Amino acid sequence: MVETQLLPRGISDRKTLEAFRNVPREFFVTDAYRDAAYEDRPLPLLCGQTISQPYMVAIMTQVLKLPEDKKALVLEIGTGSGYQAAILAYMGHSVVSVERLPELVEFARNNLENLDFCGDVKIFQGDGSSGWPECAPYDAILVTAAAPDIPAPLIEQLKQGGRLTIPCGGKDMQTLKTLTKTDNGQLEIKEELLCRFVPLIGKHAFPEGD
Numbered sequence: 001m002v003e004t005q006l007l008p009r010g011i012s013d014r015k016t017l018e019a020f021r022n023v024p025r026e027f028f029v030t031d032a033y034r035d036a037a038y039e040d041r042p043l044p045l046l047c048g049q050t051i052s053q054p055y056m057v058a059i060m061t062q063v064l065k066l067p068e069d070k071k072a073l074v075l076e077i078g079t080g081s082g083y084q085a086a087i088l089a090y091m092g093h094s095v096v097s098v099e100r101l102p103e104l105v106e107f108a109r110n111n112l113e114n115l116d117f118c119g120d121v122k123i124f125q126g127d128g129s130s131g132w133p134e135c136a137p138y139d140a141i142l143v144t145a146a147a148p149d150i151p152a153p154l155i156e157q158l159k160q161g162g163r164l165t166i167p168c169g170g171k172d173m174q175t176l177k178t179l180t181k182t183d184n185g186q187l188e189i190k191e192e193l194l195c196r197f198v199p200l201i202g203k204h205a206f207p208e209g210d
């Protein structure tokens with residue numbers, strides 16, 4: 001996966017690559033997809049949701065430019081399988097992850113349970129489009145579901161100097177955007193690539209049943 005999918009596409013961050021070499025992706029897929037765990041595509045989970053393609057997880061991790069020598073507090077919206085949270089935890093960061101669907105909260109908690117480096121991952125059930133103000137502010141925020149725009153509460157909960165990455169656009173196609181809140185509070189937005197995610201459903205995203 002690292003040699004054929006990540007390095008050739010420009011993933012070069014040392015700690016990101018190390019995490020991909022060591023976090024067992026097969027722990028995070030359903031039994032039916034165990035043999036396909038390392039394939040170059042998203043895979044179905046429960047409740048119509050997906051575990052993202054390895055490259056998408058890697059690029060979203062890399063663009064956050066997390067410190068190598070310091071523990072960052074990272075908010076993830078859309079826990080899904082728990083794989084992205086495990087990658088961040090392996091890199092030595094504290095993770096607060098919010099998932100809307102109770103079935104996936106339980107699935108992710110079970111997946112993370114037996115990995116000793118995941119002690120610093122907290123999973124909460126709720127609408128992550130409002131962020132998770134109880135643990136804010138965050139050094140970095142990563143949204144792993146598609147929103148029409150960047151939810152304002154997430155920008156508020158990001159520290160100065162922090163980065164946020166999120167797929168923005170319609171339900172069929174999005175652009176992965178990275179927002180940086182500069183040290184003087186300015187917002188800089190960079191467009192990374194086109195992508196396709198399941199929708200972020202909530203108060204500051206797509207309405208339910210739309």
Ligand code: SAM
Nearest residue numbers: 078080081083084099100128144145200201202
């Ligand atoms: N990061 C996940 C992983 O590593 O497996 C993949 C996430 S999956 C592509 C998107 C997830 O976002 C789904 O599990 C979905 O239920 C969740 N989601 C959608 N709307 C949400 C919301 N408002 N708050 C929290 N989670 C949400």
